[in-house]
Each structure stands twice: as C-alpha cells, then as structure tokens.
Amino acid sequence: MKPALSDKTHKSAGPIVDESTLQGFLGYQLKRAFNVMQADLTQALKPHGLRMLTYTALILIADNPGLSQSQLAAAMDVERPNLVVILDALEHRALILRERVPSDRRTYALKVTLKGRQLYEKATADVKTHEQALLAGIDAATRKTVVEAMLLIRHRAAKDSL
C-alpha cells in the first residue's frame, strides 16, 4: 500500500520525485538522516581541525588511556592500517602520544596530552550544542526509542555473524 501523495520529495528548485519505494526501507531513512547529521558534525568539528574519525579516536583515547591501536581499531570498527593515518594526524598536532610499553614492545599505549584533553572538551561541547539544535524537535522518549533500535540492529548483526 503506497501513500498517494505523502511520500514525495520536493527539492528546492526541482520537480517532485517519487521516493516511495526507497522510503519503505529503514536503511534508506537511516542513511539520509545520518548524512545530515554527519554534515552538521563536520561543521561543528571544522573550527577544531578535526574530522569525524579523528574526533572519535580522540574521544576513545581520552576515555580509555593506555589502550592499544588494535584495541582502538576494534572499538572503532576500522581496519588497523586505516587507523595509522588517523593517529598520525592526532600525534602530529601533539593531541595524543604513542607511548612504548616495556612489557610488550610491539604495542603502543595511546594517551591524550593536556592539549588533546582540552581540545576534546571544547570540541565535545560544540558537538553537543550542534546535535541538540539538530534534534530540537525530537523529544527525549523518541530519542531513547531510536537509540534502543540502533543498538538492537547492531546486536542482531553481531548474532547473525556467529
């Protein structure tokens, strides 16, 4: 059952395009909304010289001092090689340190510097402000429902891959 007129998109200067089939997929709705949120996040982080992935890494290192690159890559769900350039960017700005671990000289213990922690605080304040503005029309109960649904999707996928 397709709605007659509701599932149409009116692009600013363009004509009406029928998106009803696509809009029937929750994954499509997720992608479009996430694209909006990522664009907003990119703007929030730009003054700090951070991108989504460098910011994510900075947060996880600050919240988990001493973790290794492999652990961080697993937590971020990125491949280990891809993390190298992300950490290089943070290290070159002296936001994090790669500290040698005497007990296992293969690994690095990742830690934020004072400068890194200060940037983390400032950037996080900005990101929160941006997100709250974007979500202003969505009440707390709805947000909670959305978050729980997202967690269910992640956990379902984890189960399916066993």
Place this chain on the structure above:
Amino acid sequence: MKPALSDKTHKSAGPIVDESTLQGFLGYQLKRAFNVMQADLTQALKPHGLRMLTYTALILIADNPGLSQSQLAAAMDVERPNLVVILDALEHRALILRERVPSDRRTYALKVTLKGRQLYEKATADVKTHEQALLAGIDAATRKTVVEAMLLIRHRAAKDSL
C-alpha cells in the same frame, strides 16, 4: 550522568572499551547501525551485481520514468558528475536507457529496460528479506517512530540551511 557499567562494548576477542561518551551522541548510534545495515545491503545486492548507489538509481529511474540526470542527482543528493559513472554502469548492463529528448537536446530521459525492471523486482525482494531479518526484533510501532525521527532530522536540516 554516566551509567557505571552499561555503556561498555565487549568486542568478541578484545577487552572492554568505554564508549559512553560516544554513545551519548545519537549521530554515533546512527552511524554504527547504518554501517551494519549497509554491510547487510551490500551482501543482499552482491548476487545481482549492484551496489547501494546503483541500486538506488535503478529504483528511482524505475519509479520515475523519464526523469533527467540532474533531477536524479538532486533526488539522490549526489553531485551530477558522480552520477555519470553510476549510470554508465547501469547502461552498460542494459538495465537503463539514456533517451534523447527532442524538445531539449541537452537532457536525457532516463528509463529502465525490461531487464532493468526484472532486476529491480528481484533485487528489491532480496533487499526486503534481508532488512526484515535484520529488523526482526524491532516492532512496527518502534520502526515508525524511528522513521519519523529520521524525517524530522532531514527536515530540520532543510530549515536550518535557509
């Protein structure tokens, strides 16, 4: 207020990493869940030789016969140059046609071929099956709430950019 133990991720073979700051961002939850859904979609489309963007274009052309590349690019929210390779892939497989428009020889009227429509039907059935499996633990009311929240995010962004 951070939960004491709940916001932890237990990676299959890895240690526990504190993700609580990140999980406080709805955008982060969206990204992680979308990554899961996209991986699932990619698997569903692989047997058909389609990727997310080629599939999206195929759907929109099938549902909007005769639309132009500019209109399609606007509907998909991709830049016009990036659409060219997507349509090339579909056209080379004879799934769509670029028909010249006599009244305006600059534009193409995009249409699916019979083969394109048949693939659209088969692929869509598979994609629906995959998505339903992934969303099996989420009831209809929750899905509706999620979709409405995603639409609010998109519309809020549209307003903010005025």
Place this chain on the structure above:
DNA sequence: TATTGTTATACTCTATAACTATA
C-alpha cells in the same frame, strides 16, 4: 608461529572546476 604496527595499494564515495553542446 602469532601479534602489533606499518607500508603499499586499490576501490568506493564524494566534491569542485572546467569543458561541450545545447538553449
């Protein structure tokens, strides 16, 4: 042997400028 971090590489998606042909 196995693991950590790294290099090299390639593929996809995305974004911008500039070209052509039409209008």
Place this chain on the structure above:
DNA sequence: TATAGTTATAGAGTATAACAATA
C-alpha cells in the same frame, strides 16, 4: 548568459596483502 551532461581530478573512507619487530 544559463543549463545538462561530461571529464578530470582530488580528497576521504575502507579493505586486503605483505613486511619488520617482537612475543
């Protein structure tokens, strides 16, 4: 001049194989 489609190009994100150092 303005628009539709295209080319060229560059930047990010992502994935795999293979290497050196270390366990």
